[in-house]
Amino acid sequence: MSAATPASMLRTTGLSKSFGAFAANTDIALALAPGARHALIGPNGAGKTTLINLLTGVLKPSAGEIWLDGERVTAMPQHRRVKRGMTRTFQINTLFPGLTVLESVLLAIFERTGVGNRWARRVAAMRDETAEAMALLASLRLEDAAATPTRDLPYGKQRLLEIALALATRPRVLLLDEPAAGIPAHASAELFGVLAALPRDVTVLFIEHDMDLVFRFAERITVLVGGRVLTEGTPEAIAADPRVREVYLGEADHG
Amino acid sequence: MLSHLAGILFDGVAYGALLFVISIGLAITLGLMNFINLAHGAFAMLGGYVAVMAMSRAGVPFLGALAIAFVAGGMAGVVLERGLYRYVYDRSHLDQVLFTIGLTFMAIATAAYAFGPGQQPVHLPPYLTGQVNIGGVDVGVYRLFLIVVVAAITVALSWLVEHTRFGARVRAAVDNRVAAEGLGIDVTRVFSVTFALGSALAALGGGMAIDVLGLDPTFPLKYMVYFLLVVAVGGGRTIKGPLIAALILGVFDVAGKYYVPEIGSFVIYALMVAMLAIFPNGLFGRPR
Amino acid sequence: MTPPRERWSAIEIAFWIVPVVAYFALPTFRTFGSQVFVAGLFALSLDLILGYARIVSLGHAAFFGLGAYTAGLLAHHGFGEPLSGLAAGAVVAALAGAATSVLIVRGQDLTRLIVTLGVGLMLYEVANRAASITGGVDGLSEVPMWPIFGVFRFGLDGSTAYVYSLVVLFAVFVLMRRVVRSPFGLSLRGVREGERRMPAIGVSVTRKLVIVYTLGAAIAGIAGALLAQTTQFVGIDVLGFQRSADILIMLVVGGAGYLYGGIVGAAIFMILQDRLASLSAAYWQFWLGLLLVLLVLFARGGLIPLAEGLSRRLRDRRVKRGRGPQEAGGG
Numbered sequence: 081m082s083a084a085t086p087a088s089m090l091r092t093t094g095l096s097k098s099f100g101a102f103a104a105n106t107d108i109a110l111a112l113a114p115g116a117r118h119a120l121i122g123p124n125g126a127g128k129t130t131l132i133n134l135l136t137g138v139l140k141p142s143a144g145e146i147w148l149d150g151e152r153v154t155a156m157p158q159h160r161r162v163k164r165g166m167t168r169t170f171q172i173n174t175l176f177p178g179l180t181v182l183e184s185v186l187l188a189i190f191e192r193t194g195v196g197n198r199w200a201r202r203v204a205a206m207r208d209e210t211a212e213a214m215a216l217l218a219s220l221r222l223e224d225a226a227a228t229p230t231r232d233l234p235y236g237k238q239r240l241l242e243i244a245l246a247l248a249t250r251p252r253v254l255l256l257d258e259p260a261a262g263i264p265a266h267a268s269a270e271l272f273g274v275l276a277a278l279p280r281d282v283t284v285l286f287i288e289h290d291m292d293l294v295f296r297f298a299e300r301i302t303v304l305v306g307g308r309v310l311t312e313g314t315p316e317a318i319a320a321d322p323r324v325r326e327v328y329l330g331e332a333d334h335g
Numbered sequence: 336m337l338s339h340l341a342g343i344l345f346d347g348v349a350y351g352a353l354l355f356v357i358s359i360g361l362a363i364t365l366g367l368m369n370f371i372n373l374a375h376g377a378f379a380m381l382g383g384y385v386a387v388m389a390m391s392r393a394g395v396p397f398l399g400a401l402a403i404a405f406v407a408g409g410m411a412g413v414v415l416e417r418g419l420y421r422y423v424y425d426r427s428h429l430d431q432v433l434f435t436i437g438l439t440f441m442a443i444a445t446a447a448y449a450f451g452p453g454q455q456p457v458h459l460p461p462y463l464t465g466q467v468n469i470g471g472v473d474v475g476v477y478r479l480f481l482i483v484v485v486a487a488i489t490v491a492l493s494w495l496v497e498h499t500r501f502g503a504r505v506r507a508a509v510d511n512r513v514a515a516e517g518l519g520i521d522v523t524r525v526f527s528v529t530f531a532l533g534s535a536l537a538a539l540g541g542g543m544a545i546d547v548l549g550l551d552p553t554f555p556l557k558y559m560v561y562f563l564l565v566v567a568v569g570g571g572r573t574i575k576g577p578l579i580a581a582l583i584l585g586v587f588d589v590a591g592k593y594y595v596p597e598i599g600s601f602v603i604y605a606l607m608v609a610m611l612a613i614f615p616n617g618l619f620g621r622p623r
Numbered sequence: 624m625t626p627p628r629e630r631w632s633a634i635e636i637a638f639w640i641v642p643v644v645a646y647f648a649l650p651t652f653r654t655f656g657s658q659v660f661v662a663g664l665f666a667l668s669l670d671l672i673l674g675y676a677r678i679v680s681l682g683h684a685a686f687f688g689l690g691a692y693t694a695g696l697l698a699h700h701g702f703g704e705p706l707s708g709l710a711a712g713a714v715v716a717a718l719a720g721a722a723t724s725v726l727i728v729r730g731q732d733l734t735r736l737i738v739t740l741g742v743g744l745m746l747y748e749v750a751n752r753a754a755s756i757t758g759g760v761d762g763l764s765e766v767p768m769w770p771i772f773g774v775f776r777f778g779l780d781g782s783t784a785y786v787y788s789l790v791v792l793f794a795v796f797v798l799m800r801r802v803v804r805s806p807f808g809l810s811l812r813g814v815r816e817g818e819r820r821m822p823a824i825g826v827s828v829t830r831k832l833v834i835v836y837t838l839g840a841a842i843a844g845i846a847g848a849l850l851a852q853t854t855q856f857v858g859i860d861v862l863g864f865q866r867s868a869d870i871l872i873m874l875v876v877g878g879a880g881y882l883y884g885g886i887v888g889a890a891i892f893m894i895l896q897d898r899l900a901s902l903s904a905a906y907w908q909f910w911l912g913l914l915l916v917l918l919v920l921f922a923r924g925g926l927i928p929l930a931e932g933l934s935r936r937l938r939d940r941r942v943k944r945g946r947g948p949q950e951a952g953g954g
Contacts, residue, residue: 136823162825174823176816179809180626187813188824190806196826197834199807204629206806249824371733422920428732429679430919433875436868437915444909556864560744563737601748604741611734612726 087150089114089283090135090166090253095144097130104130106307108144110285112253118285119298121318123327127307128287129171132257135285136168137161148253165252169242171261171287177231181222181241184230185213188248213248220244220274236267243274254278256286260293272296295319303327341472343590349478351585352485353547355578357540357558358565359492360412360533366509366571368526370420371428373435375537375562376555377442382408382538383550384446387455397460401542408538412531420530421523439555446552457545481543488536492574505529509572564607568618576618627804638883642789646782654781659893660788661850664795666873666885668842671799673871674880675811676835678727681736681867682743685723686716686840688862690847692750692757695766695857703769705852709791712848713841720840721833728832740864747862762858766851777855784853791849792886795842799882802838811835815880872915878925887926 088111095108105127112118120128133139135146137158146154153161176184189209190196217223220240225233230241239259246254259275260268268290275297278284288294294301294315301318303310305327311318318324361375382404389400415438423434463480466473496502507515508522516522544550548558561584569580584603591602610618645656665687672678690712697708719742726738750757757763770776775783802808813821814831821828851857860866869892870885877888900907922929 138822157827158822159825159827162823167825168823170820170823174817174820176813176820178816179812183626183809183812186806187809190809191825195806196810197807199802199805201806202629202801202804203806203809204804245820245824365733371736419916426919429673429677429875430923432679432681432736433871433915434919436871437912437919440908440912440915442912444905444912447905448909560737560740563733563740567733567737597752598748601745604745608726608738608741611730611737615730615734 087114088112088147089116089149090285091147092135093145093147095131095134095146096142097127097134097139098142104307105134105141108304108309110302110309112283112285114283115280116283116285117297117299118283119294119301120285120287120304121289121291121294121301122304122310126304128304129257130307131304132168132255132287135255136166162249162251165250166255167246167249167251167253168255169246169257169259171257173235173238173242175230175238175241175245178229180227180229181217181233181244182210182213182226184241185216185244185248186210188245189213192249216244216248219277220247221270236263236270239263239271240274251282253283253285256284256288258287258289260288260290265290265292268293342474343593344586345472345474345482346478347586347589348582349475349481349585350547350589351582352482353540353544354561354565354585355581356485356488357537357544358562358569358581359574359577360530360535360537361562362566362569362571362577363505363509363529363533364571365566367505367512367529368424370424371431371435372420373432373559373563374438374442374555375435375533376559377439378408378411378534378537379541379544379558380442380446380550380552380554381411382541383455383545383554384450385538386542386545387457387550390458397458397463401539404542405535405539408541409531409535411538412534413527415534416527416530439559443552443555450552452552455545455550457550459546477546481547484543489574489578496574501525501528560604564603568607568610568614570616570618580618627800627808629804635883639793646785646789650780653785655893655897657781657784657788657853658850659890660785660792661846661853662870662873662889662893663886664788664792664849665843665846665870666877666889667792667796667799667882668839668846668885669870669874670879670882670885671835671842672839673874674882674884675803675815676832676839677815678735678832678836679732680727680739681864681871682739682741683839683843683870684862684864684866685739685743685746686720686843687847687850687866687870688746688750689719690716690844690849691851691857691861692763692847693844694848695763695851696756698766698768698852698855699763703767705768705771705787708768708852709845709848712844712851714844716844716847717837717841720837724833724836724840727836728829739867743862743864743867747859747864750859750862757859758857760859762856763851764856766855766857768852768855777853781853788849788853791845795845796882796886799842803882807831807834872911875925876914876918878927878929881927884925884927891926 090110090112092108092110095105096103097105108131120131122128130139134141137153137156141154144154145152148161148164148166151164153164153166156164176187179187186203186206186209189212193209195206214223214226217226220243222237222240222244225237230238233241239262243256243259260271263271272293298315300312301315302312303318303324310323310327311321313321357379360378361372364370364372364375385407386400386404389395389403390397395403423431459477463477465476467476467479496505504515504520504525507518507520508525512522541550541554548554564584565577565581568583569577584607587606588600588603591598592600595602642656642660646653668686669680669683672680672683693712693715694708697703697711723738723742727735730738751759754760768777771783771787775787777783810826810831813826814828818828847861850861873888873892874885875888876891877884877886896907899910918925
């Protein structure tokens, strides 16, 4: 391996966000190599979701910069960042209750392929996009639910649809906000399979509380405490770090 | 030239003060319960007609009639809030708009039926008519009266909000309703009282406005956009917000009609639309 | 809302046969009928804005009025070709819609109310002050129309007007039906069903809303032009608040977001108004207000979802009853 580090796919410098006097994120520095499997962990209230919101453009930073594949995206609105290849999922299902599973995925595909504003063609006649959508659903074992309205889906399947929508945009950087949220341990095998099958060229950053998931998939872990980066390293290093144990054990004591 | 300017400023402030006292109830309703009450003008109209009836049928003097209007507005507010409005608090803004427009139509039709479609004449007591000279400028006594009364009301309201327990509850509920409820504040009751007070003030304003804005059954719709403007630009979180918005609105409307009468009310719409474009959440608002 | 069906259902076909039959069955109501179609088209345009984009507008009549005056003035000044008048009305209204959409799409509900209301009021003022051009409060009364395609004259019996407005309504409706089933229509439903997710899949919600609002304005412009052409008169009330409020009521009575709601609501409203308003204007306004209050309290969503809910419950009951004897027999 050469000494030169590969250019980062996603990088932040000095990223900070304050709400009045409350500093949600302070001086966050991240660097994700292409194809990374990077976990973001930390106690509740550490600012993890705020960070995702900053990265995706839902929130404007108080300070700092964000770089996506070398391009400065700090001022870019959310939908433009998606077009540039950075998509997220939501911790709480943010889906389209009245649209069927297939319609939801088609929606994302249409926007990606640039036909989102076509008004004269019927959706039912868009065969290529439908085939792509069905293939995507099949890879997530959702093809049987294609005609089901989202609101009628069981929770676990909704969680998979969350990911399907993000994948439909063919992201280069995928930000997963607690993908396993609300899924009981015995039912998470399906989700694990999906995450493991994510293409290698997609850079993944995920927030998770489920340590099992984290240690199975993460190649690097960043620990966020009180809005700041406490430490970053390989799973083994993090697991052995006494400061990290204190943060989590200290939590357990108060729990 | 300067005395003209001063005169216009004065008239504008008086007009704005009137708009404020009518609109403050609407602003707080929006800030407190996120409820768009397009029927608010109907409470002002109610106050106007009650005052007229008190003066013409019962021979009550002007100031007494205003007091009766105030009470009538408050009572109407209590009855309507408990009886009707509370069923639509949790509904969408569209539903609220439709509901309150419906109430407005009913109010207008009733007023037209009961009082006829024409303007109601008002006979101000002699001590409130004419002009008085202040600092070299001739100002109307009635407009001076408006400013003084509204100033007193503003002071009273501010005191109520800043220095009483009730005011503290209102501020808490406006700031964060869920948290306020968590603290044990009966937000529903706070709202009932606030709504009644807002309606009473609107009715008082309606009574005072007869001489300035006129009174006929179309009053609620005619001036609806002005009340909405005060609320949108001033926000529903403070007292000073709607006050400043109302004053700006009043001054620019009077100035606009004086200096460029050809385009008249155009000025005020354009100004307010511009302000909303620059400050989408009002001058003092917090994004929701 | 469930995904729109591709094929025309039996009810839909029946719905459009009714006005055709009415042409022959009720020949004295042709003039009235054409006004129902105009109102229906106007309400359809608002459905796009309210039912699909969820924008509460109290000033949609601004675009209607612009279309009416455009077509009216065109004919007034010598160019009475009907279809061109429709096109001109659509273009002018669309431009106004695009211009105001910038403020509308970014604002909150209250801002939208005020801006839409304010634009309507401003245009009313302009029309009033430019009375030499618009006829002011008296209205624009000389609107001579050329025959459609050089053949069909606008006569006093309203036959041409009836067919003309029905055809225009149907044509625009078919277009909208297509749009709703297109990728763009899907994205509109996406905005309606999950606005928060839309930017997260790369959609500029603002841009979608601008397009929808402009489209709604254009169609309102066509409706206004249609009014000017079929009545050969443009009153200043085409821009008034009452008209904006009336069309909103028509739409919500029928049900917003179904495309048919506005047409159904317009028919009911116009028929009721014709019967009741003749008694007294205040009478009509009172009952209209009461209708609105009751609608909001008890019939949320309007008549179409109410009818759908009823038919579903009837179907369920029939199914249950149908099973009964079988279970008893099978025991």
